[in-house]
Amino acid sequence: MTVRDLTWGDGEVRLTFSMDAEDRIRLTGFLAGRPLGAFDRSLPLVEIITADRSKNAGSRYDATELGLDLRYVAHRTASDDRGEVLEVDLRDQVSALRATVRYSLRAGSGVLSSSVTLAHAGSAPAIPVLFVSSLVLGDDAWDCDSTTIHLADNDWLAEARWRSGSFAEFGEPEVDMAAHFGASPRGSLARIGRGTWSTGEHLPMGAMEFPGGDTLLWQVESNGGWRWELSQGPASRPAGSLRLVTSGPSDVEHQWSIVLDDGDEFVTPVTTFAWSTDGFEGALARLTEHRRADRRRYAGDAGLPLIYNDYMNTLNADPTTEKLLPLIAAAGSVGAEIFVVDAGWYSDEPGWWDSVGAWEASTTRFPGGFDEIFHAIRAQGMTPGLWLEPEVVGIHSPVASTLPDDAFFGRHGSRLASSGRYQQDFRHPAVVSRMNAVIDRLVAAYGLGYLKFDYNINPASGTDHHAVSPGEGLLAASRAYLDWIDALHERHPQLIVENCASGGMRSDWLTVSRFALLSTSDQQDALRCAPIAAAATTMVPPEQAGVWSYPQHGMADAVTTVTLANSVLRRPILSGHLDHMTEAELDRVREFVAAHKSVRDELPVLQSTWPLGLPGWEDSWIAAGLVGIRGGYLTVWRRDADSPERVSIPVGRLLPPGGRRVERVFPRDADGGWEIVGDTLEISLPAPSAVVLRFR
Template sequence: MASNHPAFGFSWGHSALEAEFATASDGTLRLVRLALPHSQLRSSGGTPIGDPESADLESALPLVELTALGHGSGWSGPRFTGTAFGSRLRYRDHRSGSESLTVELHDPVTGLTAFVELSSPTGLPVLRSRVRLRNDGTEPLVVQSVSSLLLGGLPSPDALDVHRARNDWLAECRWYAEPLRAAVADISRDVHQHDSRAALVLAGRGSWSSDGHLPMGALVERGGGRAWAWQVESPAGWRWDLGERGHGTYLALNGPRDAEHQWRVRLAPGAEHTTVPAALALGSGLDEAMGALTSYRRAVRRPHPDHSALPVVFNDYMNTLMGDPTTEKLLPLIDAAAEAGAEYFCIDSGWYDDDTEGWWDSVGEWLPSPRRFPDGGIQAVLERIRERGMVPGLWLEPEVVGVRSPVASALPPEAFFQRDGVRLAEQGRHQLDLRHPAARAHLDKAVDRIVGDWGVGYLKLDYNVVIDPGTCAPGDLAPGAGLLGHAQAYLDWLSDVLDRHPGLVIENCASGGMRMDGATLAVAQLQSTSDQQDPLRYPPIAASAPTAVPPEQGAVWAYPQPEFEDDLITFTLGGALLGRIHLSGHLNRMSGQQLALVRDAVDTYKAIRGDLARAVPFWPLGLPGWTDEWLALGMRVPDGPSYVSVWRRDGESELRLPVRHLAGRRAAAMVLHPSAPSAGAAIWDGDALRVSLPHAPGALLIRLTAGE
């Protein structure tokens, strides 16, 4: 069948997703329909993105857009559409399986071949895409940008709201929405016979992949209720843009590009390059689309027992030792944490600090401080943790080496980030380049000593500097390419560590949630959600974190203190019960009654954590605002109960919360936390949950069980 024939097309999909492809008048193959199967559409009331019998194929996008030196775009503007390569790539072949589809495209001018590698886990309405380029020509190509996933034919910008999430240190996951028309004005396309050049563009930069914004977004159709949520799975640079095409909307998802990230790669004849993946989830509303993304993240991540066990972790840092651990300070905390029900005990930063000038710019050897652990060394403390029935953990910041560290001179200069032959330094630290064998061998030696020799079973891996735009090692064409190369090598190193130590649990942290991306979440077992120290400001972070992290991976601090009133203790603990509870606080200084409150919350968590490992999130009050007086997060267990965490920081003492998937059904509401009846109440009225919290701050964890 000729690839440039207007009738050429094919379909692919499974029980939860259908995709149809067709050739437009210019001969390019396009994704013209992406939707739930018709049987599901009839039952859910949904409609497809486009229908090949009635949709304007010209509103769809070519499967790939890319730019290279000497091959730019067909017009000027911020949109990533209309590239020269995009208009020239022609269909050659496709190969499909039950969960995968590869489409082969070819450019007759340069000889470049593009393989669009699509996949979708069976049963999930999620499309994942990446593009592999191979230079089959006779001349080298310098690629400046290439799409990971493109989709046109979405509803008009008039009908869509776009959702984004600001993500800053101590203020992560702050979602906000606006009409797409606020960014992409109506220019009277029919009058000009031309699409608008405007686009809503969002990009991440530097080595903190989620600094500024999460590498995510969503569109929700007003009135119709359809939603599309996406993530760019890049551990370094990323970009997405939305704009108007034809009478609809397009979405372009990209990894790093030359314009934003100083990223370029040279493809010699025969050379290949593969983009970072991107994923798009469909749903009948934002909650459903986010739930599909949650299930997808579980399907593509590295398997690990921690994802189903969900052990309780105590970490000595937050509002407690704050980087100043000693044997004297740790031993009573270890005993108190064990009594409270912790199953892991992590010694955070400072355990290596034996320098009177401070540890910040001297780290890198990862050897324990004799001054801090005088009797029996750190091994005696680790043994105390094991004696109390817990698994010991340690904090590391593996990618950095302090400028005063002996490691800075012991390793070759090429093992560090550099530009123009100069080793980079940020905040008194050098950055290791994990593509270099000496850098990797140094970290392997440290981890194998800590895990293999000392018996540590948990590593909190932090990262507290930002390198922007990257590194230019020999072979790097641009610093953004060096940065992405290192970031991918770092994840490969993590995978290798887990292969050697399969029982090890790794927590990903970068000053809290500054490296909260899909690529890293697919390897690490846990993700720090914030460094926020104020218990009254943590709830909007905890309530929004499941947009980015499955609940069993999202580490939420719970740091009750002996000086807190009982209401604040239960409030602080309650905020973590639908995530991954990370205990801290001076538990050893608490009264028996206060410690009983902590034990009660931990016991509640242990009773429900098996459900959390398979639950998907929903938000009865919508995604929370940073200053909202009331906040709510729900977890819906397939064929099981639903859980709702409710926080009251101020405002009226009663609130009615809609729970749409139970509306019109009989259900029983039970308050699981706190156990004191005076703390609050919850009643199911047949359509919604009526909650009473007489004291602010106050929090409840409620279980809803549907009746017949």
């Protein structure tokens, strides 16, 4: 058998391929000079399921019949905005299906992105497609017993809950297939994102950390359904060896299918992975730099201006002129730079949930006119901001009768209602035209420099309007929404736009990369917010990690300290009834504002570290830091009085060469005590409390 080889990449990531005499091509390695083991050559470059070409029984998606039989046609290299590009063209022997696997790599980054384009290249019968992968990898050294797997559950008010364990500890024990006729196991460890809340159950991320610290960390970049799985190889491979398959939506999990006819194409969502020899934190540092290079830049957001929003634990969607004016004055007095009027501004009635959509300001809430509010904001030297939920129309809104049925998500010819609302479909020109007019009117009328885009429904599997399946409709409509966001930025380049979906229900990178910041959670309990704030930088870089701080008059000093400390090293979204506070309470808020402003210029170059490990939801002690070349910062929380009063925290990563000085950033009068002994911070704190420290 003649074998032909292909090599592409750089000194960090280098893909090697081999082809047999029948032009079947396999990936045989992906690291430059650091092979982990015998790469799994039994895997194709892409996994595909069609109506007549299936996979093995069970829930896994590796080694599909059609994928294994694809043949090499050609390859080419190029460059794009993600770096260097390799495209490998493949053909199916049986049908007119063609596949192009596309890899892109930023030189020296240790980060690679992968996607697949399927095309119907002939006049043969149409091809119903039920699944196509974005990335396929496997290595015999990826042993299910010795490999530590990291994954993150994500739920409303409980976002970014990372867990670590072995394959067996996550419910998939190693099974020896040697006695079972060479078969493959049928199960897999899978995480899935469904519906329009792309991260309503899990983050689209995962990692494998191998003995010695080598780590592969991945993210699936899809806002319309995604999946990743780890599964064990067949009996022909060493027992317990792992395979990774990632994808966008699938038929079984998302009711997704497409039909490719002559000339049709489909492009999968991208999967990006980062490789590091320095554990999870090293891989995340590389992924963070990739995200920073990949995200849209906001001219208006230069300097990371401090945001005040009237919602959380404050007006709670019930704004009026009488309530807002003193809040605006108080927010300006403590140093806020943006003031956002949140939900409720558009309704004369308290029960506005199912009547939204026109986005016209209430006259009863603002008898002197809504523009009076924004004049007051500007008079305090702040940028005006406004909350909006652009994708929804209430079922009782007059707008619902002005748009055709196919301007909304629908099933079987009927509009699809979710929580008393309809979902607009941004594939429809009437939706795009109407929402462009709404945004342009609001920006012009009130001089807005900031918009908070919220999203609070999740309409099932999608829409079958203009689609052969609900999942196809969902993916296409979700992509069209992001196209609308891109066009909005082109029309209003100075506008800062925040991504919120009931907090962090849309934390997929495809979405977040288009926004200035992510609202990471709606959690209103300061102590429960702490682990979310600590883990927020796994979802986004710290300068995009929007974290609420909501001090109140009469709040216990310790809780006030915790809620403010939560966001010092993140992107604060300040709230709370500042207008009810005493001068002493306001001084604490001013101290917080000054503390954050003293560090914010460094945030875009710092990397995350968790010296006590990624935070657990019930952890009593939590430590989350940011590391730079001149030293680092660390927030330490003690949440539970039953926990040890003193802990030892390894801080070697945070200490600059020769540096052993630790300074208090916030609060200036923190209780407790600490000292550095060698590379360890010995710290004692009362409970509950938190402190932010600087290492120089």
